[in-house]
Structures are given as structure tokens and as C-alpha cells.
Amino acid sequence: MGKIIAIANQKGGVGKTTTAVNLSAAIGAMGKKTLLVDVDPQGNSSSGVGIDRRQEKNTMYEVLIGECTGQEALVHTDFENLDILPSSMDLAAAELELASVDHRESALKNALIPLRENYEYIFIDCPPSLGLITTNALCAADTLLVPIQCEYYALEGLSQLMNTVRRVKRQYNSLLDIEGVLLTMYDGRLNLTQQVVAEVKKYFPRKVFSTVIPRTVRLSEAPSFGKPVLYFDKGSKGSKAYKTLAEEITKR
Numbered sequence: 001m002g003k004i005i006a007i008a009n010q011k012g013g014v015g016k017t018t019t020a021v022n023l024s025a026a027i028g029a030m031g032k033k034t035l036l037v038d039v040d041p042q043g044n045s046s047s048g049v050g051i052d053r054r055q056e057k058n059t060m061y062e063v064l065i066g067e068c069t070g071q072e073a074l075v076h077t078d079f080e081n082l083d084i085l086p087s088s089m090d091l092a093a094a095e096l097e098l099a100s101v102d103h104r105e106s107a108l109k110n111a112l113i114p115l116r117e118n119y120e121y122i123f124i125d126c127p128p129s130l131g132l133i134t135t136n137a138l139c140a141a142d143t144l145l146v147p148i149q150c151e152y153y154a155l156e157g158l159s160q161l162m163n164t165v166r167r168v169k170r171q172y173n174s175l176l177d178i179e180g181v182l183l184t185m186y187d188g189r190l191n192l193t194q195q196v197v198a199e200v201k202k203y204f205p206r207k208v209f210s211t212v213i214p215r216t217v218r219l220s221e222a223p224s225f226g227k228p229v230l231y232f233d234k235g236s237k238g239s240k241a242y243k244t245l246a247e248e249i250t251k252r
Contacts, residue, residue, distance in 0.1 A: 001116045002033075002115075002122045003142050004122045004140055004142050005124070005142065005143050005145050006123075006124045006134075007020045007123060007125055007126060007145045007146075007147065008144060008146065009146055009148065009157075010130045010134070011156065011157050014147045015182075015184030015185060015213060016128070017042075017044040017048065018213075018219055018223075019182060019184065019242075020038075020045050020124075020125035021036070021044075021048040021223070022222075022228045022230065022238070022239075022242040023245055023249070024228075025079050025080075025082055025231065027081075027120075028079060028080050028081035029079075029080050029230060029243075030247075030250065031080075032250070033120050034082050034122070034123070035074075035082075035084070035085065035115060036082065036083070036085070036125065037084075037108075037123065037124045037137075038060060038125050039060050039087065039124060039125065039126060039127065040091070042127070043086065043089070044125075044223065045084070046084060046086040046087045047226060048222075049078075049079060049082065049084055049227075051084060051226075053086055053087060056075065056088075058072050059086050059090070059091075060073065060088060061088040061091045062088075064091070064098065064107045064136070065097050066107075069111070070112060071114065073085050079227075079228060079231060095131050095132040095133055104136075105135050105136055105171075105172055106140075106172070107136055109139050112140055130160065135172075138164070138165065141176060142175065143177050143179035144177070145182060146158075146181045146204075147181075147184050148200055149183075149184050150186050150190075150212075151192070151196065152192065155199055155203060158203065165178075178204070178207050180208065181200060181204045181208045181209065182212075182213065183196075183197060183209070183212045185213070185214075185215045187214070187215050209245060209248055211241060211245040213241050213245070214237045216238045218232065218233045218239070222238075228242075229242065230242065
């Protein structure tokens with residue numbers, strides 16, 4: 001049965017989608033069946049693996065409101081062992097439509113139950129908010145991976161995220177744990193980076209990944225080609241970093 005990892009941080013621009021796309025592709029390339037679930041209405045994970053959302057009849061919107069099953073929305077990507085449940089702009093309305101539904105926090109969990117046995121890893125790319133869709137992701141997940149950028153406001157809002165995690169654990173998913181904290185946009189030459197790393201390790205003792213994701217142009221360029229960086233530039237620093245992260249996660 002596949003392990004479900006939600007990738008979340010309500011702060012935008014922290015490398016959340018970059019991590020969802022490239023980590024899932026790296027684990028797929030290791031020979032492990034992997035599913036990427038895009039529940040961010042912006043749909044950047046979907047386009048990042050070459051999916052044109054406008055061409056997809058069924059997306060996570062239809063799945064969450066019960067108009068189709070996860071199996072019916074499943075799309076095989078061009079990348080090794082990687083499937084996706086694509087996003088839709090309509091997802092922005094899903095929170096309103098789910099608000100009056102019984103057990104609304106479990107819609108995603110219930111949709112993923114029939115798919116879990118087909119995958120070794122399932123990654124959920126969450127929207128940059130702490131609304132009902134992110135709550136659904138945390139209810140469905142076994143663990144939470146938190147990307148944090150090595151910049152001045154890195155820890156801003158994290159107490160809010162941790163409060164949401166505690167609430168979900170208390171009310172819906174007592175087994176939810178922190179998979180790890182991932183430092184992104186890392187530049188070891190900067191004093192600020194070292195200060196941020198020290199702060200994050202203090203805030204999350206023993207939870208920070210050894211792997212860090214460097215600030216690199218190739219990571220920024222790959223999405224415009226609809227490819228994970230591993231398939232865009234295999235020898236780049238970003239590609240090597242996500243392969244190392246994939247190894248770190250699978251060894252646990």
C-alpha cells in the first residue's frame with residue numbers, strides 16, 4: 001500500500017510545486033510506481049509534467065465533488081513510473097461546494113483509497129493556503145513534507161501551519177507525522193542562508209533533510225518545457241539534488 005506524502009506550506013514561492021514534480025519524477029525513475037496528485041488550482045504540477053489541463057475531461061475537481069473516480073481522472077505521464085491526477089481551475093470553487101457536504105474533510109482520502117495499492121508513493125501538491133483542500137490533503141496523508149526557502153521570511157506563518165497540523169491530528173488523522181523539512185533555494189555562500197538553516201533546525205529539531213535544494217536556473221527553466229528537471233537536464237545540480245532527496249526518503 002502506497003505511502004502518501006502531502007507537500008504543503010501556505011506561503012507561496014517556497015519550491016512546493018518544484019519539489020512535488022521533481023521528487024515524484026526522481027522516485028519514479030528509481031523504479032517505484034509513483035502518483036502525483038495536483039490539488040492546487042494553479043495546476044503548476046500538472047503543466048510541469050506536460051499535462052494540458054484544458055484537454056482533460058476529468059480532473060481533481062470532478063474527483064473531489066464526486067462526479068468521477070480517481071481511476072477515471074488518472075493520466076499516465078511520459079515519465080518513468082509516474083502518473084498524475086491533474087488539477088483544474090475549477091478546484092478554486094471546490095472548497096465552496098464541499099463546505100456543505102458531510103465528512104467534507106475526507107473527500108480526498110476516500111478518493112485515494114482505491115488507488116493506494118497500485119503505487120509505492122503518492123505525493124500531494126497542496127495549494128498555498130490552509131483551507132479545506134489542504135485540510136483534505138493532511139487528512140489523506142501519512143506524512144507532511146514542508147519546503148522552506150532560505151530567505152528572510154522563511155519561518156513566517158509556520159506556526160499557523162503547525163497549528164493546522166495539530167488540529168488535523170486531533171480531529172481527523174491521529175497518525176499524521178512530519179516527513180521532513182526541506183531547505184530550498186539554498187546558496188551556501190550567503191550568510192543569510194546559514195542563519196535561516198540554523199533557525200529552521202532550531203524550529204524543527206531532527207526533522208530537517210540532509211539534502212538541500214540549490215537555487216539554480218535549470219530548475220526554473222524545466223517547467224516551461226513540461227518536464228521534471230531529471231528529464232530536462234539530468235546532470236544539473238537541481239536534478240542531482242532531487243535524486244539525493246529521493247534516496248533519502250526511500251531509505252527511511
